[in-house]
Structure formats: C-alpha cells, structure tokens
Amino acid sequence: MSTISHTITCLGPMSHGDIGADTGNVMRFRRIAHLSPAGVPVYIPAISAGALRGVVRRILWRDIFDRTGLSRETLPGQWDRLYAALANGGTIEAAEKRVSPDEIRARRAALPVLSLLGAALYTSHMAGRARVSNSVLDCRESAAAGLPVDGAAPMRDLLADEARVRHVDREEQDTEASGVGPMPTTVETVISGARFVGHTHCAPSLEASAWAYGLDRVTHLGGKSAAGFGEVRVQHDGDASEYAAWLDANAETLRASLLALAEALAKGKAKGKAKGKKAAPTPPPAQGADSLALF
Numbered sequence: 001m002s003t004i005s006h007t008i009t010c011l012g013p014m015s016h017g018d019i020g021a022d023t024g025n026v027m028r029f030r031r032i033a034h035l036s037p038a039g040v041p042v043y044i045p046a047i048s049a050g051a052l053r054g055v056v057r058r059i060l061w062r063d064i065f066d067r068t069g070l071s072r073e074t075l076p077g078q079w080d081r082l083y084a085a086l087a088n089g090g091t092i093e094a095a096e097k098r099v100s101p102d103e104i105r106a107r108r109a110a111l112p113v114l115s116l117l118g119a120a121l122y123t124s125h126m127a128g129r130a131r132v133s134n135s136v137l138d139c140r141e142s143a144a145a146g147l148p149v150d151g152a153a154p155m156r157d158l159l160a161d162e163a164r165v166r167h168v169d170r171e172e173q174d175t176e177a178s179g180v181g182p183m184p185t186t187v188e189t190v191i192s193g194a195r196f197v198g199h200t201h202c203a204p205s206l207e208a209s210a211w212a213y214g215l216d217r218v219t220h221l222g223g224k225s226a227a228g229f230g231e232v233r234v235q236h237d238g239d240a241s242e243y244a245a246w247l248d249a250n251a252e253t254l255r256a257s258l259l260a261l262a263e264a265l266a267k268g269k270a271k272g273k274a275k276g277k278k279a280a281p282t283p284p285p286a287q288g289a290d291s292l293a294l295f
Contacts, residue, residue: 001201001202001203002201002202002203002205002208002238003199003200003201003202004199004200004202004208004211004212004215004236004237004238005197005198005199005236005237006135006197006198006199006200006215006234006235006236006237006238007138007195007196007197007234007235007236008047008135008195008196008197008198008221008232008233008234009193009194009195009232009233009234009235010190010191010192010193010194010195010196010231010232011192011231011232011233012192012228012229012230012231013160013162013189013190013191013192013228013229014029014189014190014194014221014222014229014230014232015027015029015162015187015188015189015222015223015224015229015230016029016030016045016047016048016051016190016221016222016223017029017030017223018030018031026161026185026186026187026188027185027186027187027188027223028188029045029159029188029189029190030045030046030047030048031043031044031045031046032044032046032048032134032136034136034142034145034146034147035145036144036145036146037144037145037146042141042144042145044136044137044139044141044142044145044147044155045136045137045139045155045158045159045190046134046135046136046137046196047134047135047196047198047221047222048134049132049133049134049135049198051221051222052132052135052198052218052221053117053128053130053132054089055218055220055221056117056211056214056215056218057086057087057088057089057113057117057214058087058088059214059217059218060113060116060117060210060213060214061083061086061087061113062087063217063247064113064247064254064258065083065087067247067251067254068251068254068255068258069255070082070255070258070259070262075259075262077266078262078263078265078266079262081122081262081265081266082258082261082262082265085119085120085121085122085265086113086114086119089118089119089120090119090120090121090122091120091122092120092122092123092125093122093123094122094123095123096123096124096125097123099124104126107126107257107261108126110253110254110257111254111257111258111261112206112207112210112243112246113207113210114126115128115129115207116128116129116130116202116207116210116211117130121261121265122265129202129203129207130200130201130202130207130211131200131201131202132198132200133198133199133200134198135196135197135198136149136196136197136198137149137155137158137190137194137195137196138150138151138194138195138196138197139151139153139154139155139158139194140152140153140154140155141154141155142155147197148197149197158190158191158194159188159189159190159191160188160189160191161186161187161188161189162186162187162188162189162229163184163185163186163187164184164185164186164187164227165182165183165184165185166182166183167182168180168181168182187224187229189229205242206242206243206246208238208239209238209239209240209241209242209243209244209246210240210243211238212236212238212239212240212243213240213243213244215234215236215238215240216234216240218232218234219231219232220232
C-alpha cells in the first residue's frame with residue numbers, strides 16, 4: 001500500500017462550515033479535536049476527509065463520463081441512477097441477497113475509480129479502498145499536538161471573519177412586497193496563503209495513480225466558491241501518469257463496463273418498483289346487515 005501526502009494551499013479565503021455548530025448567521029470554520037502531548041484536547045481547523053473525497057470523486061467520474069461520451073442524452077432512463085451511484089456515492093434501497101466475490105473483483109478491475117472510492121449501488125455496496133486523512137491546518141497548535149506540520153504561526157493569525165451582504169435593487173423592487181431584502185452573513189475563514197496537510201493510503205498502484213490524477217484537478221474546496229472563497233492549489237507526491245495512460249488505452253472497455261453497470265442499476269430499480277407496487281384497492285362490501293357490522 002502506498003501513501004500519498006498532500007498539501008493544500010489557499011489561494012483565497014476558505015470557508016468550510018462546521019455543520020454541528022449553531023452560531024446563527026455566523027458560519028464557523030470546521031474544527032477537529034486532537035489530543036496534545038499534555039493530554040489537553042486542541043480544536044484545530046481542518047478540511048474533512050469526506051469533503052476532499054467528495055470533490056475528487058466528482059472530478060474523476062465527470063472526467064470519465066466526458067471521455068466515454070455518457071450523459072443524460074446518451075443514457076435516457078439510466079443516467080440518473082448511474083451518475084448518483086458513482087459521482088455522488090449512491091444509496092441502498094434493499095438488502096444485498098447474495099455476495100459474489102467474482103463480480104466484485106471484476107468490477108474493481110474494470111472500474112478502478114469505483115474500487116478506489118466505493119459506492120452504494122442500490123442493492124449492494126462496494127467498499128472504497130482509499131483511506132483519506134483529514135487535512136489539518138499547518139499552525140503552531142497542530143505542531144503542539146504532534147501533527148506533521150511546520151507550525152510557525154498561531155491558529156488565530158490564520159483565521160479571519162469575512163462579512164458579506166446581498167445587494168438589493170431598491171429602485172427596481174419593493175422589499176416589503178417581495179420579501180427579499182439584504183441578507184448579511186459572517187463567515188469564519190482560513191486566510192489566503194495558509195496551508196493544510198494530509199495524506200491518503202491507496203492500493204493498488206493504478207488506484208493510487210487515479211487519486212493523484214484527481215488531486216491534480218482540484219481547484220476549489222469548501223463552500224461559497226461562487227462568492228470568491230475556496231480557490232486552492234494542491235501539491236502531492238503521487239504520480240498520475242499510470243492512470244492517465246490507462247484511461248487512454250481503455251476508453252472503449254470502460255464505456256462498455258459503465259453501460260453494463262447502468263443496465264444492472266436500472267434493473268434493480270424495476271425490481272424495487274415491482275416489489276413496492278401497491279395492490280389494487282378492494283371494492284367496498286355491499287351495504288347490508290353483515291357489511292355494517294364491519295365498521
């Protein structure tokens with residue numbers, strides 16, 4: 001198993017909301033607790049592993065769909081389930097009745113990105129083999145917690161509040177009539193120039209190369225990218241060349257594998273609908289002495 005280390009450098013302020021924090025219209029940057037050598041928890045800003053995985057997942061699958069010419073237009077009736085399963089991680093609709101090791105191995109070989117990141121395929125689950133760490137802010141507190149960072153600046157110097165307010169065209173619309181007025185928000189951000197560090201364990205080498213290929217194409221992380229947040233540069237010690245060569249050599253085979261998977265996922269939907277089909281309503285009994293006793 002290979003380990004790919006990465007550094008994420010902010011090219012603009014980054015917002016990465018803490019979902020569990022109830023702070024009104026102020027969005028706090030996500031923090032993850034680390035135990036310091038002194039035994040004290042330290043809450044350090046971090047990009048969650050799930051956030052990075054999700055961005056790389058969409059980048060890799062959208063690239064594959066473009067290369068293989070698959071889209072809503074070319075896969076009518078099958079596209080939504082295929083895209084949702086692969087690019088968004090999928091869901092489980094019914095319990096898996098039978099596990100086929102041969103089918104799992106065949107899918108891993110044919111679809112290395114599916115093997116790398118996994119998916120819930122409606123009636124089965126493919127476990128992803130990538131083991132992604134959280135990416136922690138390179139700050140003094142991280143170094144004090146024993147994390148592999150330089151840790152020169154204190155955390156407080158790398159955080160800033162960004163205030164935004166939505167502009168309202170008062171000459172064009174009456175806010176009392178429309179109900180749409182200014183909407184001030186405050187976002188806690190990690191400042192431009194700050195860095196996050198993390199790593200990913202991958203196996204085999206083709207999947208590790210696919211992860212590197214995805215990292216090469218990450219341009220934004222976190223939220224509010226349309227408002228000027230989250231532009232990044234990702235540097236890593238992986239090698240994307242093996243996966244890039246595999247893509248060029250296997251476009252037709254990859255397309256065929258995806259078409260077969262799309263058909264299988266569509267069949268699963270049809271079976272699920274048949275199972276969940278409601279029975280025709282029973283006609284009401286004739287109104288008589290016996291039927292009245294039923295109510």
